[in-house]
Amino acid sequence: MTNAERPARLAYLPNGFRVISPGSHIVCARTGMPVPLDRLRYWSVERQEGYGSAEAAVDAMCGR
Numbered sequence: 097m098t099n100a101e102r103p104a105r106l107a108y109l110p111n112g113f114r115v116i117s118p119g120s121h122i123v124c125a126r127t128g129m130p131v132p133l134d135r136l137r138y139w140s141v142e143r144q145e146g147y148g149s150a151e152a153a154v155d156a157m158c159g160r
Contacts, residue, residue, distance in 0.1 A: 103130070108139040108146065124148035126156050 104119030113136070121130040125145035138153040139146040147153040154160075 104133060106139075106146065108141050108144050110141055113139065113146075122146040124152055126152035 102119045103121055103123050104115055105117035106122060107114040107116055115133075119133075121132050122136060123129070124131050124147050125140075125143070127148055129148050131146060131148040136146055138148075138150055140153070140156060143156070145156070147156060
């Protein structure tokens with residue numbers, strides 16, 4: 097499996113993220129959909145998970 101095919105492992109920080117293991121995308125913690133790293137805008141530092149959209153992030157934070 098190449099980096100282009102596998103999800104990246106990230107450390108989510110308050111003002112960005114750090115790549116722990118290279119990959120082309122993350123998997124949204126709420127929807128399960130792939131999110132390219134260059135389009136990743138929403139994450140939770142506390143939960144250490146990424147989201148594909150603002151709606152998914154709000155759902156996660158509100159416990160929906």
